[in-house]
Amino acid sequence: MKRKKTQNLGVKQRLKNSSPVEREDLISGLPYSIGYAKPPPSGQFKPGQSGNRRGRSKGCGDLGKLLEDELNVTVEVAEGGRRHKLSKAQISVRQLANKSAGGDLRAFQAAVDVLRKTGRLRENSNGPAAVVTAADLPFDLSRLSDEELSQLESILSKALPNSAVTADTNEGGERQ
Numbered sequence: 468m469k470r471k472k473t474q475n476l477g478v479k480q481r482l483k484n485s486s487p488v489e490r491e492d493l494i495s496g497l498p499y500s501i502g503y504a505k506p507p508p509s510g511q512f513k514p515g516q517s518g519n520r521r522g523r524s525k526g527c528g529d530l531g532k533l534l535e536d537e538l539n540v541t542v543e544v545a546e547g548g549r550r551h552k553l554s555k556a557q558i559s560v561r562q563l564a565n566k567s568a569g570g571d572l573r574a575f576q577a578a579v580d581v582l583r584k585t586g587r588l589r590e591n592s593n594g595p596a597a598v599v600t601a602a603d604l605p606f607d608l609s610r611l612s613d614e615e616l617s618q619l620e621s622i623l624s625k626a627l628p629n630s631a632v633t634a635d636t637n638e639g640g641e642r643q
Contacts, residue, residue: 572622579626 478497482490494501499508512518538556545551553561563581566574582588611619 575626 478493478501482493482501485493499505538559539554541552541554542558543550544553544558563574563578567578579588
C-alpha cells in the first residue's frame with residue numbers, strides 16, 4: 468500500500484489533493500489568509516520597503532513649474548549694438564509684439580488673447596471709447612495705401628470693439 472506524500476508538498480498542492488474537510492483544517496491552521504489578492508507574507512513587501520527601491524527622482528516636477536523656471540532664466544541679448552540681460556519671458560513678449568506690429572495676424576490675435584486673459588483689455592466698458600491714431604502706433608503707416616489702411620482700420624475695429632481707430636489726416640483730408 469502506497470501512502471501519499473503530504474509532508475513535502477507545498478500548501479497549494481496539499482489543498483488541491485485534499486478533501487473538503489482536510490482543506491478546511493489546512494486553511495484554519497495557516498497563520499495567514501489564503502485567497503484572491505492575498506499573497507503569502509513571504510511574497511509581500513516588508514514594512515518600509517517598496518517595489519521601487521530608488522523611488523521617484525527628486526528632480527521631477529510638474530509641467531507648469533518647469534515652464535515657469537525656464538521662462539525666468541535670464542539670457543544676454545544684443546539689441547541696438549548693446550547687450551541686455553532679459554528673461555526668456557520678456558524676450559517672448561517682445562517677439563510677440565514685434566510680430567503683431569509687423570502685420571502677423573496670428574501674433575496680433577495671441578497678443579489680444581493674452582491681454583484679455585490678464586484683464587488688461589476691457590471689452591465692455593461704459594466709459595469713452597479710446598481713440599488710436601497713427602501717431603500712437605509703433606510703426607510707420609505712411610507706406611500703406613488707402614485700401615490697406617481701411618483694411619487695417621476694419622481689422623482693428625473688430626479686434627478692439629470699444630475703440631475708435633482713426634488715421635491722422637492733414638488739412639486737405641489726405642492721410643499722411
